[in-house]
Amino acid sequence: MSDLSSFHMKIKQSLQENYPNLNTDLDKYLNVFSPNTVELDHSILQQIKNFVSVAFKLSRHENLQKQLFELYPEKANNIYKKAPNQSVLMSYDFHITDQHIKLIEINTNASSFTIGNVISELQHKKSHIEAIKQSFHQEIKHTGKKQVNLAIIDDCPSEQKLYLEFLLYKELFKRWGHTCSIIDVDQLQLKNGVPIDSSGTPIDFIYNRYCDFYLEEDRSKQLLEAYLNQKVILSPQPKEYFLLADKQRMTDWQTLNLDEYINSEEQDILFSTLLESRLIKHFDAETLWQNKKKYFFKPAQSFGGKSAYRGKNITKKVFQRLLNENTLVQEYAAPGTIEAQDQKWKYDLRVYCYQDKIDQIVARTYQGQTTNASTLGGGISLVTFN
Numbered sequence: 001m002s003d004l005s006s007f008h009m010k011i012k013q014s015l016q017e018n019y020p021n022l023n024t025d026l027d028k029y030l031n032v033f034s035p036n037t038v039e040l041d042h043s044i045l046q047q048i049k050n051f052v053s054v055a056f057k058l059s060r061h062e063n064l065q066k067q068l069f070e071l072y073p074e075k076a077n078n079i080y081k082k083a084p085n086q087s088v089l090m091s092y093d094f095h096i097t098d099q100h101i102k103l104i105e106i107n108t109n110a111s112s113f114t115i116g117n118v119i120s121e122l123q124h125k126k127s128h129i130e131a132i133k134q135s136f137h138q139e140i141k142h143t144g145k146k147q148v149n150l151a152i153i154d155d156c157p158s159e160q161k162l163y164l165e166f167l168l169y170k171e172l173f174k175r176w177g178h179t180c181s182i183i184d185v186d187q188l189q190l191k192n193g194v195p196i197d198s199s200g201t202p203i204d205f206i207y208n209r210y211c212d213f214y215l216e217e218d219r220s221k222q223l224l225e226a227y228l229n230q231k232v233i234l235s236p237q238p239k240e241y242f243l244l245a246d247k248q249r250m251t252d253w254q255t256l257n258l259d260e261y262i263n264s265e266e267q268d269i270l271f272s273t274l275l276e277s278r279l280i281k282h283f284d285a286e287t288l289w290q291n292k293k294k295y296f297f298k299p300a301q302s303f304g305g306k307s308a309y310r311g312k313n314i315t316k317k318v319f320q321r322l323l324n325e326n327t328l329v330q331e332y333a334a335p336g337t338i339e340a341q342d343q344k345w346k347y348d349l350r351v352y353c354y355q356d357k358i359d360q361i362v363a364r365t366y367q368g369q370t371t372n373a374s375t376l377g378g379g380i381s382l383v384t385f386n
Contacts, residue, residue, distance in 0.1 A: 004341065004377050007035040014122050019171050022164070029164040032115055034379035036340040037123070038347050038363040040096070045385045047101045048351055049358065051273045052092060054266045055106070056356035058253070059243040061261045068242070068252065075214075075242055085142045087236035088135045088207070089113060089359075090244065092351040094273075095333045102333040103273050104348060106245045108236035109209045113352050114168040115380045116362035123382050128360040133176060135354035139235045140178075140205055148204035150180045151197060153223065155210055157182050169207065178205075185210045188222045194231045195222070205233045213241040247300045247328045250277040276331035285323055292319070293332075300326045338365070341377050349383065 008030040015026055058064060069076035091110030094101040117128045140148055150173050152166050160166070166182050173180040181197045189196055195203040206223070215224040215238055226232045243249070254274060258267055279300065280288070288295070292311035297319075299307050309318060311332060335346040345365040352359045363381040 004035060008033065010122060011118060014118060018118075018121070019168055021171055022167050024164065024167055026164070029162075031374075031376060032112070032162065032164075032379040033119055034365050034377060034381040035123075036338065036345055036347075036363070036365045036378070036381040038336070038338055038349075038365070038381055038383045040383065040385050041099065042385045043099065044096060044101060045361075047273070048092070048094065048349075048361070050269045051101065051103070052351065052353055052358060053356050054262060054269045055092070055244065056353075057266070058258070058261055058270070059249075064256075064258075064261045065243065067256070068249075071252070072242075072248075083234075083237045083239040084230070085139050085233055085235055085237065086355055087240035088132070088139055088354055089236065090240065090353045092353065094349045094351065096336045096349070097333050101273055101349075102275055103250070104275075104330075104333070105247060106249075108213060108241045108245045109211070110350065110352060111162050111165060111209075112350070112362065112364075112380045113360060114165050114172075115162070116350075116352075116360055116382075118168075119362075119380060119382050120360070124384070129172065131354075131357075131359040132352075133172070135357075135359060136173075136207075136235075137176070138354070139233065142233045143204045145204060147177045148179075149197065149201050150178050150205045150207065151188075151195065151203045152180065152182045152207045153185050153188065153210050154182075155185055155219075157184060157209070166209070185212075185219050185223065190222050190226060190231075193226065193229055195226050203232055205235070208234055208236055213245070214238050247277070247298070248279075250274060250330075251279060251328070275333055278329055280323060280325075280327040280329050283329060288329065289316075289319060296330045296332045297322055298328050298330065300328045340365070343367075343377070345378060347381065 011030060011033045012026050015022065087108055089110050091107045093104040093107065095104055096102070113132060120126050120128060152169060154160060157163060157166055170180045170182060183197065191200065195206065197203055210220070212220045215227065223234070227234045227237065253270060254277065262270065292314055295311040297309045297311060297314060335348055338345050338347060345367060347363045347365045349361060349363055351361050361383050363383050365381045366378045367375045
């Protein structure tokens with residue numbers, strides 16, 4: 001048996017022992033678990049903590065929020081202003097250049113937390129479940145109840161690559177005293193304005209994994225109605241996406257005067273971590289084409305590496321299309337690399353947070369142009385700090 005096969009067998013055994021009610025074919029999910037370990041200096045961890053603290057502080061400043069709502073009036077309604085809660089499972093994704101972190105993007109509804117925890121428990125004998133439990137329960141408090149009927153929402157959830165993760169969360173929620181169902185966003189129904197599960201029971205809390213971040217699509221209209229009327233607690237929610245995860249914020253932070261919001265030391269932390277990021281409409285097209293190797297192109301609102309292009313590989317046809325789309329052009333920062341399994345791997349860091357508290361850090365190790373869950377031996381990997 002190869003080392004990789006042995007590792008996957010141990011993962012499977014761990015899942016069977018610790019989550020006995022999964023009732024799914026575990027073998028088809030094992031490739032997302034990687035035996036690779038990314039070892040980093042402790043100074044990297046301190047940089048991460050510093051940046052997360054500054055970014056969260058900046059996003060909570062009421063005057064900055066007011067300024068952003070004035071800049072983007074289409075967002076200035078109660079869907080964003082009146083969210084009573086924060087958001088679970090935010091993530092900050094970083095590359096490391098010359099021992100300094102560089103922010104690639106910030107995400108809501110980040111995936112793979114439970115995958116990383118299974119690996120951590122197996123390889124590092126350390127669990128992050130208590131941290132995520134506290135994060136969810138802090139959110140659940142906004143329902144006014146200690147025990148809730150909870151739903152996980154996504155697009156065709158049983159067909160998602162990480163459907164296993166939904167099953168892991170469902171079992172965890174039940175352990176914590178809640179009821180839980182997994183619902184396709186198209187199947188969500190309301191009764192008297194309140195979301196209900198398949199048995200007709202009102203849903204108190206929705207863990208939202210559906211990637212219509214602003215709830216703008218027709219498929220989201222039931223979710224939007226319940227959220228607008230505050231008939232359910234939704235986490236993550238659109239306000240958090242607007243304040244932190246919309247990639248336009250990375251450009252705003254670099255163009256707005258932040259003196260009122262954070263001090264000079266905090267600004268140094270922010271600007272040394274941010275990559276140059278601007279919308280494509282602010283570039284001269286010909287100059288950008290000539291310098292394309294310096295940049296990475298991605299939709300300003302996207303997820304999962306969709307329609308993301310390394311500048312050196314982009315074709316003229318694709319470039320012309322991106323000129324007419326809401327495209328973010330970001331300074332290219334090469335991913336880190338490690339040697340493992342007699343191969344070379346690229347990696348990025350995914351830092352899961354609740355407010356400004358770090359709940360877990362994993363690496364996504366891969367081969368190819370962008371992070372993926374398809375390289376045999378790659379996937380979610382353990383991170384250690386020395």
